[in-house]
Amino acid sequence: MNYRTLLISLSLLVFCLFCLSLVVGRDPLPIWQAANEVFTDRSSVFAIILTEIRLPRALIALFAGATLGLSGAAMQGLLRNPLASPDLIGSSSGAALCAVIILYFGWQGVSLQMLPLSAMLGSLVATALVFALAGRDASITTLILAGVAVNALATSAMSLLLNLAPSPYAMRELVLWTMGDITDRSMDDFWLMLPFTLIGWALLLGVGKQLNALTLGEETAMSLGVNPSWIRWRIFIAIAFAVGATVATTGMIGFIGLVVPHLLRPLVKYEPSRLLPVAALGGAAMLLAADIGVRLIPTDAAIKVGVLTALVGAPFFLYLILRSRKEHL
Amino acid sequence: MSLLAATGISFKRKDQLLLQDVELELKAGELIGLIGPNGAGKSTLLKILAGLQKPTSGSIQFQTQALNKLSTQERSQKIAWLAQGGTIHWPLMVERLVALGRLPHLAAWQQANQQDQAAIEQAIQQTGIEHLRQRDATTLSGGERTRVLLARALAAEPTVLLADEPIAALDPGYQLQTLELLRNFAQGQRACIVVLHELSLAARYCDRLYLLKSGCIVDKGSVAQVLSAENLRNVYHIECEIGYTHIPWIIPSRSILN
Numbered sequence: 001m002n003y004r005t006l007l008i009s010l011s012l013l014v015f016c017l018f019c020l021s022l023v024v025g026r027d028p029l030p031i032w033q034a035a036n037e038v039f040t041d042r043s044s045v046f047a048i049i050l051t052e053i054r055l056p057r058a059l060i061a062l063f064a065g066a067t068l069g070l071s072g073a074a075m076q077g078l079l080r081n082p083l084a085s086p087d088l089i090g091s092s093s094g095a096a097l098c099a100v101i102i103l104y105f106g107w108q109g110v111s112l113q114m115l116p117l118s119a120m121l122g123s124l125v126a127t128a129l130v131f132a133l134a135g136r137d138a139s140i141t142t143l144i145l146a147g148v149a150v151n152a153l154a155t156s157a158m159s160l161l162l163n164l165a166p167s168p169y170a171m172r173e174l175v176l177w178t179m180g181d182i183t184d185r186s187m188d189d190f191w192l193m194l195p196f197t198l199i200g201w202a203l204l205l206g207v208g209k210q211l212n213a214l215t216l217g218e219e220t221a222m223s224l225g226v227n228p229s230w231i232r233w234r235i236f237i238a239i240a241f242a243v244g245a246t247v248a249t250t251g252m253i254g255f256i257g258l259v260v261p262h263l264l265r266p267l268v269k270y271e272p273s274r275l276l277p278v279a280a281l282g283g284a285a286m287l288l289a290a291d292i293g294v295r296l297i298p299t300d301a302a303i304k305v306g307v308l309t310a311l312v313g314a315p316f317f318l319y320l321i322l323r324s325r326k327e328h329l
Numbered sequence: 330m331s332l333l334a335a336t337g338i339s340f341k342r343k344d345q346l347l348l349q350d351v352e353l354e355l356k357a358g359e360l361i362g363l364i365g366p367n368g369a370g371k372s373t374l375l376k377i378l379a380g381l382q383k384p385t386s387g388s389i390q391f392q393t394q395a396l397n398k399l400s401t402q403e404r405s406q407k408i409a410w411l412a413q414g415g416t417i418h419w420p421l422m423v424e425r426l427v428a429l430g431r432l433p434h435l436a437a438w439q440q441a442n443q444q445d446q447a448a449i450e451q452a453i454q455q456t457g458i459e460h461l462r463q464r465d466a467t468t469l470s471g472g473e474r475t476r477v478l479l480a481r482a483l484a485a486e487p488t489v490l491l492a493d494e495p496i497a498a499l500d501p502g503y504q505l506q507t508l509e510l511l512r513n514f515a516q517g518q519r520a521c522i523v524v525l526h527e528l529s530l531a532a533r534y535c536d537r538l539y540l541l542k543s544g545c546i547v548d549k550g551s552v553a554q555v556l557s558a559e560n561l562r563n564v565y566h567i568e569c570e571i572g573y574t575h576i577p578w579i580i581p582s583r584s585i586l587n
Contacts, residue, residue, distance in 0.1 A: 080418035080419070206437055206438070209432055209435065209437065212421075212425075212429055212432075213429055213432055214418070215417060215418050215419045215421060215426075215429070216412070216415075216416060216417060216418075216426075216429065216478075216481075217412065217416040217418070219376070219381055219410075219412060220410070220412050220416075222381050223379055223380075223381060223405060223408070223409065223410035223412075224405050224429065224430075224432045224433055224485075225401045225402050225404070225405035225406075225432060225433045226432070227401065265419075269421065269422050269425065270419040270420050270421055271419070271421060271425055272419065
């Protein structure tokens with residue numbers, strides 16, 4: 001499959017899943033009637049379901065999935081490591097920790113932007129901490145180890161807050177939030193995450209050629225005019241914006257950033273620049289599909305979308321480890 | 330005409346002096362060999378000449394301009410650097426890997442144009458890797474990989490090529506092929522510096538040699554002058570048989586390290 005066909009196929013898949021996400025639910029929505037009523041009778045039940053429940057949910061799944069896929073592809077390209085993801089350098093856990101702090105103290109009511117801005121700040125601080133720990137000219141191994149340490153720190157701080165939660169209800173809220181969820185989100189949530197997400201995307205999509213050059217190692221990339229430390233900061237800041245905004249809106253949704261780029265890489269002949277838009281589309285498709293999946297799974301309590309992506313992603317991660325072990329034998 | 334000139338280059342890392350007062354001049358049309366034992370500072374010197382590392386002291390002139398006054402893009406268009414070993418992290422297709430050589434000529438969102446494609450094609454043909462175009466670059470043999478990475482460097486159409494041990498671990502056939510390519514590159518207004526351990530090949534292909542030991546230039550000049558029995562004894566601690574038929578040859582006969 002050539003690159004253009006791949007892009008078109010994935011775009012069509014995302015479009016179909018997006019439309020399906022508007023229709024599918026415990027109670028299917030007559031989409032044409034609902035769409036018609038959006039223009040004729042906005043107060044009708046179908047119009048309200050479409051514009052205030054299904055549309056924000058589908059849009060958030062689309063943008064959050066694309067952010068996770070794109071960020072994963074950029075991280076893997078930067079670190080030249082197929083096991084890298086925004087989770088690895090603490091971006092996600094830093095964002096989650098700050099969001100949990102805001103929720104714990106009930107500060108989310110202070111301002112609408114409080115939660116997303118804190119999550120972004122958390123993402124940036126965690127990433128900067130990883131860098132500070134690893135040192136200026138850190139090797140990839142040192143960087144990954146620093147990421148593991150910062151992740152452990154953020155996770156343990158989150159556990160402490162959960163442990164100290166003032167009531168079982170508050171604890172349940174915090175736990176459910178860290179599982180990753182896109183139900184009960186409004187268009188306000190979407191509009192809030194959109195600008196930060198777009199800034200992150202713009203920064204990430206412009207580094208494709210530099211990521212290609214890094215395929216030959218940092219020094220050769222430098223001889224080709226690339227400044228590796230500038231690229232690192234650009235990617236980390238972009239991820240802080242986009243992943244921070246996503247985590248603030250959806251909670252922690254794992255494995256998309258790891259699995260999607262890995263699955264799609266052979267289809268772009270392993271070229272990091274071509275993987276970026278493809279992984280964004282793949283991430284959007286995966287999160288839309290997972291979100292449709294959780295609506296269709298007949299359980300008493302709704303399954304959180306982050307739980308489903310982890311259930312699919314974790315076995316895949318194990319498969320990657322086993323395959324890498326086999327390759328090194 | 331001098332293309333690259335290093336004056337008083339010293340380089341210190343963690344209180345260890347790796348290069349001391351190095352003077353070097355590369356003229357148009359020249360192929361210069363950097364020789365010396367392991368750890369002599371050859372690779373460090375090459376990186377400094379490529380602008381990849383800043384010297385602790387000293388200056389480098391590229392043609393009429395100071396190297397550090399050139400923009401990163403200008404520098405990478407004019408000086409190509411071929412790394413020792415040549416890491417390839419992802420299994421890119423050979424053709425796409427060679428195309429990376431054009432990166433210094435392209436703006437962030439600019440796609441390769443006809444001129445870029447022509448340069449890539451020429452580099453592929455010069456290095457004789459047409460049959461490898463669609464191959465995964467990580468599955469190539471050592472000799473094939475060297476030629477592919479050399480094609481990547483040539484695709485940039487640089488004025489100066491700095492190659493760090495390009496023939497290490499290659500069989501004699503590939504060693505000769507690679508050095509022929511470097512020899513052909515160093516013509517007209519272009520020039521090349523190559524780090525070598527194979528003294529007979531250095532003697533066979535290079536116009537001039539620089540002999541390094543412990544970060545200092547011990548001797549420089551013509552092949553006959555630098556590859557003297559005395560220099561080789563002092564620097565490599567070896568006894569050699571040196572002869573000249575129609576080309577020079579050096580056969581190390583005994584180590585006198587102890």
